[in-house]
Amino acid sequence: MDAEAFKSAMSHFASSVTVVTTDGAAGRAGVTVSAACSVSAEPPSLLVCIHHLSPAAEAIVRNGRFCVNLLAAGQDRVADCFAGRVAEFREDKFAAVQTVPTPGGCPAIKGATVAFDCKLAEVHRFGTHRLLLGLVEDVREIDDIPLLYANRNYHTIGPIAPAGRA
Numbered sequence: 001m002d003a004e005a006f007k008s009a010m011s012h013f014a015s016s017v018t019v020v021t022t023d024g025a026a027g028r029a030g031v032t033v034s035a036a037c038s039v040s041a042e043p044p045s046l047l048v049c050i051h052h053l054s055p056a057a058e059a060i061v062r063n064g065r066f067c068v069n070l071l072a073a074g075q076d077r078v079a080d081c082f083a084g085r086v087a088e089f090r091e092d093k094f095a096a097v098q099t100v101p102t103p104g105g106c107p108a109i110k111g112a113t114v115a116f117d118c119k120l121a122e123v124h125r126f127g128t129h130r131l132l133l134g135l136v137e138d139v140r141e142i143d144d145i146p147l148l149y150a151n152r153n154y155h156t157i158g159p160i161a162p163a164g165r166a
């Protein structure tokens, strides 16, 4: 299977967009991640997949903590900043946002729909990526529409009327 054909096929997935942040002895870092999903409610746990060369992945492993910030509609520039796409903020991505510390000490991004405060539980390596499993210890939630990424572009969603109520 050719990697480019695989990437093209995967581009049809509509994903939520998160910025995964960390802070602690190894320093503050953050990276835009669409490969984030829930694992289980018992215990409450999340999985994020980050390239093994990412300084953020290394900082998460060394800090032992991370925060998954689910971005809201309108935060596409935040996503671009934490993906290193905005030259002005490449040196200091956090200059593009306001943050508040989670109980675990990681930066929660203001305006994000949800911030999941996680303790790193397990790290696995598969191919080019690190698979980081986190135990969710706290959530900070606001009511907003999530930002989506599909077909290599940002989108937002509107509510779909439940069946029978259209």
Ligand SMILES: Cc1cc2nc3c(=O)[nH]c(=O)nc-3n(C[C@H](O)[C@H](O)[C@H](O)COP(=O)(O)O)c2cc1C
Pocket (backbone or CB within 6 Å): 017, 030, 031, 032, 033, 034, 035, 036, 049, 050, 051, 053, 054, 055, 056, 057, 079, 080, 082, 083, 084, 085, 149
């Ligand atoms: C919408 C979007 C989703 C992304 N999802 C991921 C992802 O799931 N995992 C990953 O490793 N990189 C992902 N990236 C790429 C990283 O954000 C990008 O490579 C970033 O520059 C890495 O930053 P760092 O090297 O400072 O850690 C995504 C980028 C965008 C724009």
